[in-house]
Amino acid sequence: MARGINKVILVGNLGNDPDVKYTQGGMAVTTISLATSSVRKDKDGNQQERTEWHRVKFFGKLGEIAGEYLRKGSQVYVEGSIRYDKFTGSDGVEKYFTDIVADEMQMLGGRGEGGGGGGGGNYERSAGGGQRPQRQESAAPRRQAPAQQPQPAMDDFSDDDIPF
Amino acid sequence: MARGINKVILVGNLGNDPDVKYTQGGMAVTTISLATSSVRKDKDGNQQERTEWHRVKFFGKLGEIAGEYLRKGSQVYVEGSIRYDKFTGSDGVEKYFTDIVADEMQMLGGRGEGGGGGGGGNYERSAGGGQRPQRQESAAPRRQAPAQQPQPAMDDFSDDDIPF
Amino acid sequence: MARGINKVILVGNLGNDPDVKYTQGGMAVTTISLATSSVRKDKDGNQQERTEWHRVKFFGKLGEIAGEYLRKGSQVYVEGSIRYDKFTGSDGVEKYFTDIVADEMQMLGGRGEGGGGGGGGNYERSAGGGQRPQRQESAAPRRQAPAQQPQPAMDDFSDDDIPF
């Protein structure tokens, strides 16, 4: 039985466009690099800003939505859980990865009444918006999000990695 | 000793400008009416939207910041706890109130890169921004936020209500 | 579209046994009264304890599980959302209710290794544990949980109230 709670709540901005891949079974696996920053005073009383870069993964339908609507700079609310993985590289060295597996996502940044006249939403509906993305194993490659942690090769993923 | 966790996380939009009041001790008590809406399918399969209106209270310094930066329509992240109160009206009828007592707040809605050219932030710094508000028991009254639940009279509040 | 986040996380103890009812459609609606307490210093520096009594509702399968496993005194983790309702009584007076609608629940209090010898788990599997409860509209009434807020009559509920 499930035993324990593992919950993460993030609000941050994307450092790059989402990276969308598909498993052999055709399921979307979308990865974003999400920045959250905070300030604290160091021991000398100076303001210190620190930014964490979270690697967030969206699977399945949520992955398609994330890939379609999110863009570099978008502000987003993410809820999910932490997953730690270990891969052994071809050089025999063990590498550790930490992912946030998202199970809820919400785009932020509508215009409030306080906001002045002109335009400017937070996200741009991608061309061809409404329709469900085709399977596109060989789609034009988007720029890979350079997350703080290096990523394992996509070959290491299979449909078994979909966590639900 | 503390026993239990009582935590609320909200992301929503203000239905009205904040209502800022001050206790006799000079502490700010800012109240906002915050909408969160969600959809579900009813038993006939129709999409039904439902909006909850949360009455959120900010005390002290956080109350001053909320009163200064938030405006009707602003999108905001709030973290806090639920507090249930009971007041007996002058007619002898007991009335129940539920408040979210905020202990963290963050304004949302910066411009992402996806957002086009023009202006449009989410909030407007109020005139006289930087300086700390004077004690203003008799300040010009702002429009009262008509929260879902009616509010008890401010006379019912004292410095003892500051929850920390 | 869904707009906003309305999330509640509670860890507390039940003030009474769960109250299990069934809608006409046969869905369980289980209500518990959950205490969370905290301490703060009042303005005279004295420790003040304050307890909030949350009325938490579980629907459907989760309601059956809650009714089966939870008992007065049980410690439980609950995740859900806040719902405000207004009912007009037969006397024409409007009454306001606040519920936590649970969508996740986890019983706490397994025996850690640090805990000494003897018995004592946190919850007691009810007689007839494993099997799904029969429909029991006319089951022997359990003692009603004396939540802080009085409850509207069950007649006011219908299958439409199941929030998903």
Add this chain to the structure above:
Amino acid sequence: MARGINKVILVGNLGNDPDVKYTQGGMAVTTISLATSSVRKDKDGNQQERTEWHRVKFFGKLGEIAGEYLRKGSQVYVEGSIRYDKFTGSDGVEKYFTDIVADEMQMLGGRGEGGGGGGGGNYERSAGGGQRPQRQESAAPRRQAPAQQPQPAMDDFSDDDIPF
């Protein structure tokens, strides 16, 4: 200014006794290894259990409390934030670490009324409970918590690492 939300909520059990160290400035840095497990169905429909081992760090006063009251097997609620760190080992290889920096903690597992007669709390007050631990750089080493990720040497820490 702070920008973003980075919040983690965990409920789990300790895999080992806490590891308490002190910085040169005399501040406690307590590390625990916390297990949260969950089940999902794999693509063949089999129940699969997966356990994440979180490395949770408590600083300062909270670190002293954690070191004093938590024990292997204890069930605990932790709230904090995720912190990613990179250390370059003496072999020149970069290593990545993920920590949960706790800012709230609560022990779980009090005796509910449902729990039978005998003993058995969840945690054991350590001998010498009430008094504040002495500075004990050279205290008898406790068994190191075997977290999923290996730990950097304590020499890599300084008072600057206290995140508040």
Add this chain to the structure above:
DNA sequence: TTTT
């Protein structure tokens, strides 16, 4: 790499 984001954002303010």
Add this chain to the structure above:
DNA sequence: TTTT
């Protein structure tokens, strides 16, 4: 009463 907000927002999309």
